Amino acid sequence: MVSKSQIKLITSLEQKKHRTKNGLFIVEGKKGIEEVLESHFELQSLYTTEDIFNAPKTKTHHISEAELKKISRLKSTQIALALFKIPEPKEIKLNGLVVALDGVRDPGNLGTIIRLCDWFGVSTLVCSKDTVDCFNPKVVQATMGSITRVDIHNVDLPLFLKENKSILRYGAFLEGEDFYSSVLAADAILVLGNEANGISEEIEKLISKKINIPKFSKNNKTESLNVATATAVFLSEIRRKQNY
């Protein structure tokens, strides 16, 4: 059974203010839930149509498919929905490569970037206040479990960069230097900007080196790469430079 008040709580968690107020976020689907259950994240409640999860019985609610449909935000059929507690903020670890996002708004892009950080061994991701919330259900879905393996911090990005001037700060700019030929430090902050406007003027002033992925197309109309695919290219090349 899902009570009316539980339905109200779950649907309210679509909005950041209610996630913050309740300290909870939503994970949907078998695989996603299993991955988060195996992590350090703490389960608050599990609503499931099948008895297949390794979760405490006291926190498990067996529900019907019709009930699941009422609380699910996904179109495709799932078997479960879980609420997990948003972890307490940790101290920001600044060794190695750190990725920083300046106003990334699309949940799919943020989810893909978190998954890329996980793949390329970037353990710290720093997000500006106007970046989409990493506990947005669409972001969580797109991370495919990687959200449990990357430490994500919401910060005042200008302040964060000012306070870390001892670390090199690379920024992705179309007019930046060809990063394939650049010497890049292993300890650095890589800043990527908003989908439409790139890195803001305020952050631009705090960048120590502007870098760019050169265009191999001869056509001048190709304007830019999507921020998530650009992140893929940057992280791949940085790791290759360090390891090969």
Place this chain on the structure above:
Amino acid sequence: MVSKSQIKLITSLEQKKHRTKNGLFIVEGKKGIEEVLESHFELQSLYTTEDIFNAPKTKTHHISEAELKKISRLKSTQIALALFKIPEPKEIKLNGLVVALDGVRDPGNLGTIIRLCDWFGVSTLVCSKDTVDCFNPKVVQATMGSITRVDIHNVDLPLFLKENKSILRYGAFLEGEDFYSSVLAADAILVLGNEANGISEEIEKLISKKINIPKFSKNNKTESLNVATATAVFLSEIRRKQNY
């Protein structure tokens, strides 16, 4: 004015069979329409709330915002919708690097891959019959105009690979060889597989070398990269190897 029969035609073009039957596809939004207008694609009709496009008057229909809402599939407000003719299939050009997709289903992924081909100067993209149609409105939207600059061919992929055995055929497999250390030919076909299942068994037999992007994360649970971000990494590294 948009007549009832025009509305019926436009909404029918959401479906591939109607696009094929009518030889038409939809482009929405100012920037997308402008890019396609400047290309070799032929306009069939333009429905616009503003008189700002460089398009033949005989093909331009001035409509109200309310009328545009009726025919638009996008949630955000646009100023125009255009129908363009699907170009006649060209001969497949097989010089240089060719990207081949085996069952890529997500329109956003195909759109991103087309945009990547454009950026990295891949002029030929070959799609299996079960890959999402490149003239699907969501694909067109995600390409950001790149659809006019990449030649996209729908083929019987097993037959296509059998007929081109003289060209090296690289396939992305998790068990493949570390492609950062691989010597890769400049003339080759790079095959990428379905989001959930990767490259099919039938296509696997036709691959000359399996390649992989190594994982830099120490965590074994990170399973794979999204097909579009994997394409970004492969294309970047292939171009770097050729040019630096």
